[in-house]
Amino acid sequence: MTTIRTRFAPSPTGYIHVGNVRAALFPWLLARQQGGTFILRIEDTDRARFVPGAEDLILDTLEWLGLDWDEGPRRGGEYGPYHQSERLEIYRAWAQTLIDKGLAYADPYSPEQVQAFRDEARAAKKAFLYRDYRPENPPAWDGTQPLRFKVANPKRYTWHDPVMGELSAGPEALDDFILIKADGYPTYNFAHIVDDAEMRITHVIRGLEYISSIPRYLSLYEAFELTPPVLACLPHIMAPDGKKKLGKRDGAKSVTDYR
Numbered sequence: 001m002t003t004i005r006t007r008f009a010p011s012p013t014g015y016i017h018v019g020n021v022r023a024a025l026f027p028w029l030l031a032r033q034q035g036g037t038f039i040l041r042i043e044d045t046d047r048a049r050f051v052p053g054a055e056d057l058i059l060d061t062l063e064w065l066g067l068d069w070d071e072g073p074r075r076g077g078e079y080g081p082y083h084q085s086e087r088l089e090i091y092r093a094w095a096q097t098l099i100d101k102g103l104a105y106a107d108p109y110s111p112e113q114v115q116a117f118r119d120e121a122r123a124a125k126k127a128f129l130y131r132d133y134r135p136e137n138p139p140a141w142d143g144t145q146p147l148r149f150k151v152a153n154p155k156r157y158t159w160h161d162p163v164m165g166e167l168s169a170g171p172e173a174l175d176d177f178i179l180i181k182a183d184g185y186p187t188y189n190f191a192h193i194v195d196d197a198e199m200r201i202t203h204v205i206r207g208l209e210y211i212s213s214i215p216r217y218l219s220l221y222e223a224f225e226l227t228p229p230v231l232a233c234l235p236h237i238m239a240p241d242g243k244k245k246l247g248k249r250d251g252a253k254s255v256t257d258y259r
Contacts, residue, residue, distance in 0.1 A: 004036025012054035015254035040072030045185040079199040091186040106141035130176040147180040203230040
């Protein structure tokens with residue numbers, strides 16, 4: 001029988017509010033109810049939004065709430081490191097696998113060239129898709145250009161979400177997306193796939209905002225010949241206006257304000 005392994009993967013960009021805690025609560029509950037393992041992973045690859053001290057605040061808050069973790073910061077574990085910023089060589093190795101398969105390429109275009117492509121698509125009254133402008137002979141990737149995933153076979157994906165039911169998205173949901181940025185750090189779309197695979201995550205539970213990106217995730221699992229984990233998306237806790245999810249800009253307080 002497969003051991004349930006779930007995770008919560010916050011970014012150290014500030015305090016956590018009730019919506020963040022809810023995102024941690026459900027994977028924690030599943031792991032505890034099933035005798036599984038709950039992993040805490042710090043997704044700190046967005047250096048522009050990194051806030052010094054935020055990680056300790058997040059960890060202290062989770063400990064105060066009793067949402068204890070089995071692997072991760074302050075605990076260690078078999079599948080570390082548990083900070084994405086310490087896993088850059090791992091991402092490069094996985095990226096090289098895609099390059100070797102012909103499924104990733106160095107992006108040679110400047111922002112000005114990309115804008116010209118967008119303008120061209122707009123003038124033609126069609127949606128801009130990066131794959132329509134994919135270079136025929138891209139340069140060898142040397143780590144200084146963005147690395148993009150090559151969507152070789154755009155198609156419809158269908159999957160079962162335990163919360164939302166049967167879902168599907170067609171080829172229009174897929175485009176050549178960035179795997180590793182020019183600064184050497186991976187995008188969320190790429191890094192969490194690698195981390196979840198290496199950490200043997202069996203169930204991924206997160207917010208509804210990720211549902212539109214699941215075809216990207218499935219295309220990566222397919223490229224790596226991996227079986228995806230169970231993917232579940234939770235409805236949002238809404239802001240007071242009822243029109244968007246609760247966020248810090250809507251007055252969501254730090255959970256520590258309730259101590």
